[in-house]
Amino acid sequence: MLSIASLIELLAQPQKIVITTHHKPDGDAIGSSLGLYNYLIQQGHHVTVITPTDYPTYFNWMPGNDGVVIYTEHPEECAALVSEAKIIFCLDFNALGRINELGELVGKSAAYKVMIDHHLEPEDFDDYRYWNIGACATAQLVYTFIVEELKHKELVNKDVASCLYAGILTDSASFHLPNTTSAVHRITADLIDAGAVNWRIYDLVYNNSPENRLRFLGLCLSERLEVLYEFNTAIFHVTKQDLEKYDIQTGDTEGIVNYALSIAGIKLAAFIIERKDKVKLSLRSKGDIPANAICRKYFNGGGHFNAAGGHSEDSLENVINQFKQILPEYKKLLIK
Structure with missing residues (x-):
């Protein structure tokens, strides 16, 4: 060294x-x-x-x-x-x-x-x-x-x-x-x-975003948000078609996952996005919910304890279902 x-x-x-x-x-x-x-x-x-x-x-x-x-x-x-x-x-x-x-x-x-x-x-x-x-x-x-x-x-x-x-x-x-x-x-x-x-x-x-990003955020909030109160978890998911419709560029999805985490009682938030070659995930969590461990174990990723990311070669639908299926493993942490 x-x-x-x-x-x-x-x-x-x-x-x-x-x-x-x-x-x-x-x-x-x-x-x-x-x-x-x-x-x-x-x-x-x-x-x-x-x-x-x-x-x-x-x-x-x-x-x-x-x-x-x-x-x-x-x-x-x-x-x-x-x-x-x-x-x-x-x-x-x-x-x-x-x-x-x-x-x-x-x-x-x-x-x-x-x-x-x-x-x-x-x-x-x-x-x-x-x-x-x-x-x-x-x-x-x-x-x-x-x-x-x-x-x-x-x-x-x-x-x-x-x-x-x-x-x-x-x-x-x-x-x-x-x-x-x-x-x-x-x-x-x-x-x-x-x-x-x-x-x-x-x-x-x-405060420097194009109009289409704000409209895309509106889509995410109104039509692409699912809240699973039994696990204190919220999920955004967007398709390739969504990205194309709103001409989403690099960085335009940054921070959207935090809107899900801002819901009262939510401890784990996911932004699951279908790209051309793979499905990517961004996780944010509160307290002792290990976002990095979840990404490392299930989604070929990692990161910080409360902010992590990963990806999958599977379909968007299957990745969403996989994410939901792992939530019972962390239920004690999520609902305490």
Whole structure:
């Protein structure tokens, strides 16, 4: 493993650096990546952020976004960048499978690999690990990595702060999840002091949707919601036809599952969506309901204890039925 002293020594000279994050990046993935990018370029490093896939357009305002390279659109360029990199920062993921085909390139690369992450059970592909499952967001860890490990608080400028604030804002569900500690609020206060305009960032992320997304949400609430009060569980399900009718793009379904969890008494919520190649699930839970264990055991996934995801090659109808059939296994937790 690489020591922090050795990493600091490496970073003392300009290096070719790649930053990458998980497929279908969310606000924390993009925010932490571009936050780190904006820190590193101040020291003269040659830095490129590579994402395995596209991501929501409502994150395009972040400083540095114009330089992001999407692997599925430029595979040869990405392969060259990875092969030339001296350091690869792996943010907001802990297994190479989470970056799809890009994972094979990163795994074979001779570059030093630095993992900054807050997910359970990391794989051993990294040379240096800055990891804490108690963190509410990887963006929180990028901040403490810069400030506490690298001792460069003065380099947390407006661009760095704005990206990291967005990452913390989105992964903490606007600061209302249990792991949004007083330390998190002190960090976000520092980010605001550094130039992050909190109300503007909220507006750009959450009040920037196309009309069709709102109409799609109306469909979900009125026709695609099923509430199973005997298990304190609620389920959204949408079809491929629904996605096509409302021209749903990457990120347009983000957060809808939380509407199901907002129903009084509901402890487990599922958003089950039929994509072209598979059925995907997003689970959210309250208290001691292990969303990650459910996804890991039954749906080829995982994640955080109260926020997880998975997928299945089965039909939408069968996945819905399978999800319902496993609920009795967790009934004691769900109804207590």
